[in-house]
Amino acid sequence: MANIIKLDSNDTLSEIAIHNGVVYLAGQVPNGDSLDIKGQSREVFANIDAALAKAGSDKSKILSAQVFITDLANFDAFNSEWNQWVKDITPPTRATVEAKLVNPNWLVEIMVVAAI
Numbered sequence: 001m002a003n004i005i006k007l008d009s010n011d012t013l014s015e016i017a018i019h020n021g022v023v024y025l026a027g028q029v030p031n032g033d034s035l036d037i038k039g040q041s042r043e044v045f046a047n048i049d050a051a052l053a054k055a056g057s058d059k060s061k062i063l064s065a066q067v068f069i070t071d072l073a074n075f076d077a078f079n080s081e082w083n084q085w086v087k088d089i090t091p092p093t094r095a096t097v098e099a100k101l102v103n104p105n106w107l108v109e110i111m112v113v114a115a116i
Contacts, residue, residue: 003019004017004019005017006018007054016051016054016055021115021116022113022115023113023114023115025055025111025112027111028047028048029047029108030043030106033105037074037078037107037108038078038081040106041077041085045085055116061116062112063093064092064113065111065112066095066097066112067094067096068097068098068109069098070098072098074108075096
């Protein structure tokens with residue numbers, strides 16, 4: 001059986017799981033809840049970058065992303081920030097859905113899977 005590494009774990013979840021050269025991130029959310037969709041998106045991207053670096057990867061190796069936004073009216077504003085974040089790489093596959101999040105003030109949450 002291949003080794004499974006889990007990092008930043010608590011009673012509920014692990015923020016990072018690594019298996020067979022692939023890193024799986026738990027849903028990444030903003031650090032606070034007072035910013036608009038653009039500001040929260042930038043915080044989430046920074047959190048993804050940091051978690052991937054901790055796992056020995058980076059955004060250029062993201063295979064897929066699942067984006068959850070609370071209001072599709074924010075879709076274009078989110079995409080504007082996303083496009084800036086991925087402008088220097090080939091963008092990964094992605095799905096975006098409208099969803100309620102655990103904290104009602106969060107506007108975006110993103111899960112990614114990346115190669116190492």
